[in-house]
Amino acid sequence: MGADREGGARRGPGRAAAYVACGVVLLAGCASMPDSGDLRGVDSTPRQETQVRVFAMPPQEDAGPNEIVQGFLEALTSDDPHYETARKYLTPEAGRTWQPELSTTVLADGPGIETERSGGREDADDVTFALTGTKVAVVDEQQSYAPADGTYSQSVQLVRDQKTQQWRIAGLPQGVVMGKSDFQRNYISVNKYYFASNLTAGTAPQTVAVADPVYVRERVDPMTQMVRSLISGPTTWLGQVVRSSFPTGVELQKGVTSLAPDDQNKLTVQLNNKASGVGTAKCDEMAAQILFTLKNLTPAVDEVELRAGDAQLCSLPEGDADAVAARGSVRHPEYLYFVDGKHRLVRISAGSSGTNPDPVPGALGEGDKQLQSVAVSRDEHKAAGVGIDGKALYVGSLVSGGSLGDPVLTSRGATANDRLTAPSWDAQGDLWVADRDPEAPRLLMLKEGAGEPIEVDIPGLDGRIKDVRVAADGVRLALVVEKDGKQSLLIGRIERGEKDERPAVAVRELRFAAPELEEVTTMSWAGDSRLVVVGREQGGVQQMRYVQVDGSTPEGPAPAALTGVKEIAASEDDQLPLVAYSEDGIVRLPNGAQWQKVDTDGTAPVYPG
Structure with a gap:
């Protein structure tokens, strides 16, 4: 019976538990x-x-x-x-x-x-x-x-x-x-972190950390709760595509009832003897999992030391954790991209106050192919663009003199709304796009943006895909799905394998991330387990809000209101502003400020991904 952005407004100033007079x-x-x-x-x-x-x-x-x-x-x-x-x-x-x-x-x-x-x-x-x-x-x-x-x-x-x-x-x-x-x-949402097990070397040669949000009782020793939860393993939904570096059987040593950092902000975690044979590399991964997890909860932990029995296994400072595994929330894009009034791919420095975009190097910035939507790989070395009529998907490198070549994919849909969605790149450097052709609706993946498209199996999909966004971790996919006039936001788990000696990809166990909204206009990943969504409730008006991948609403204020939003772009890095395409063109929302115009003729804003 009975978050997400680091340094942001997730935890208000009054959230700490306190004993005070009459308190x-x-x-x-x-x-x-x-x-x-x-x-x-x-x-x-x-x-x-x-x-x-x-x-x-x-x-x-x-x-x-x-x-x-x-x-x-x-x-x-x-x-x-x-x-x-x-x-x-x-x-x-x-x-x-x-x-x-x-x-x-x-x-x-x-x-x-x-x-x-x-x-x-x-x-x-x-x-x-x-x-x-x-x-x-x-x-x-x-x-x-x-x-x-x-x-x-x-x-x-x-x-x-x-x-x-x-x-x-x-x-x-x-x-x-x-x-x-x-x-x-009573409860607070905190991300615990595991490592992607379905990715191989590509643009993500480093181990990729994946957020697994859970709810713990906020004033009942949440630090110890989170470490215990982390060690016990991922939630069932995510467990199919992630791994933990904690060996089977590892627990806090018997008698350890509470964890707290010392006056040097070092947290010592005493484990049972099941951890005694762990090597240094594996131990560093375990410590990184704890550091990533507790960073969500408190800024008071700068180092984690793991021990088993009387022996120290390893000690990892916070500054070394990001060398162990990559997280989307600490990846800083170099540029913000969008389509200008000449239907070219242009860019401005991410986080800058500039309003004068430059065409990207290469064919997509030259204007030979007019574009309606774009996506830039997470390493910002190449980009994909859908032609102005939604029929053809092109991929080109972002280097001067780069050629474009033939489309990598073509839709047979009768109208632009029945053709290709905006594309999206995953952490492995693979390109995702949906073909909305009513006669043959498909979700497709192109390995490294080239070759024969792989049709993605989506058991339980009920409706037609209108939008696709892959998380920075590469193991979760956000979809806007239309059925009976309603557009819903769903999150699926990406599973990779082989079938008949060919790559096989599936998106499984779709679940609603914004169940209150009956019309989702646009969405974007905005953190390791958070998205920003534009939509409306039944009988309501358009609104912009943050949602968690588990369908809960994170703490903190919603973004400042903006009318007529058609597209939204966010970075997992919370220091970068939200960007939108609205009735005023391209606008951005710097931290602590109001919406500002960037380009009155621009459309389709995106950060890498």
């Missing part, structure tokens, strides 16, 4: 509890600007059944690390079998309480209540968030102890449940 909130014992009257739902605790530690109170003497249920639900939203106070509302047997860590069900409001069944007499010794509400999400045992909908209804059975005459809960569902505002107050 410890006691739930249940000091809450307003009726002595009589009808039962009522447990309202979610309003979110407070200054975060405080919240503790529950045990059941009061001679509390009635309704007070026991309400007190128990309040205790679930407290900062009690092991729910010891909540267990005091249960019978001894129920306390032994209840497993709160199995799941967290998030409801739109606090759970409602309805009498389901009583013993039929005023002095009956048992009563059953129904907990009800509208589901928003479920966080599973792996701490993985998934949007949910529909009605929540679970029974809670109470009995009166024959000796003490005190009411206690004897039957209840596993896990915890709480309202959305309590969930937002």
Whole structure:
């Protein structure tokens, strides 16, 4: 029952837990509890600007059944690390079998309480209540968030102890449940990091780090929670395409209950003997995983030392971690690219305040082929462009004198809207594009942007692809899919292999990343596990927001409003501005500023990728 950009606004100034005068909130014992009257739902605790530690109170003497249920639900939203106070509302047997860590069900409001069944007499010794509400999400045992909908209804059975005459809960569902505002107050999304296992040397010869977002209780030693979660392995959805450098069986050494850096900002992690045979290179990868993960959570860790028994395995400073594995969020593009009024590929220095773009070197910047959409490889050595009519896809190098040659792909769609989407490059240097031809809709991948296109298998795809964006990690793909007039944002897992001695690629287990939006206009990756999306809810107006790959909404403000947005471009590097193509042409949003015009005639802005 019951982020993403580094250095950004994900964690507000009041998010740290603190003990202050009048700053410890006691739930249940000091809450307003009726002595009589009808039962009522447990309202979610309003979110407070200054975060405080919240503790529950045990059941009061001679509390009635309704007070026991309400007190128990309040205790679930407290900062009690092991729910010891909540267990005091249960019978001894129920306390032994209840497993709160199995799941967290998030409801739109606090759970409602309805009498389901009583013993039929005023002095009956048992009563059953129904907990009800509208589901928003479920966080599973792996701490993985998934949007949910529909009605929540679970029974809670109470009995009166024959000796003490005190009411206690004897039957209840596993896990915890709480309202959305309590969930937002109690939990925080943090990326843990693993390494891509489906990539080979290409433009990504270095190991690639992949973010795996999970939710942990924010004021219950989140650092130790995250290290334990990291060591335990990736979530099921991502586990097919990533690897961990922690050997099977490795855990924190028995007796280690809390982790904290010393006064030199070094975190020492004591592992069990299963880690004792790890070599230096593997140990550095383990330490890098911890550093990447904790960087999301706190700036207070500058070095990680791993030990097993009495021996030091390795010690890795933060400055050396990026040499172990590459992350999209620390890759700094050199240029911002877009199509100018002459339908050429042009560029300006990324992050600059300039407004005078230059044509790129090579054929795509010369204007011989008029372009409607473009993509630039992540190493910025070559680019792909779709012709003005959407029919042909060209690939050329970004060097002076480079030729273009014939199209690498041609669509047979009858109109421009039924032809090729904008292309996208992955971390391996392969090029992705969808053909929207209603007679033969396909998602295609071209190895290093050339050769025979590989048709990508997408089990479960229900609709027609309108837009394609590959994550910097190369293992996740974002799609805008249209069906019955609605356009949804979905995230899929990229799996690579061979079939009949030829490369085979599939995108599996599609899931919604912005379930509230019924019309997604455009989107772009904006962090290791975050995207920026333009769309609208049912009956609403166009809006721009950030979303997590798991379908949750990250903390922090949405981008400044902008009307008439047709295309959006973001970099995984949060120091670079958002860029959009709107009714004002190409505009950008520097950090801490308002939207600024860049080029009134430009379209199709992109960062590398």
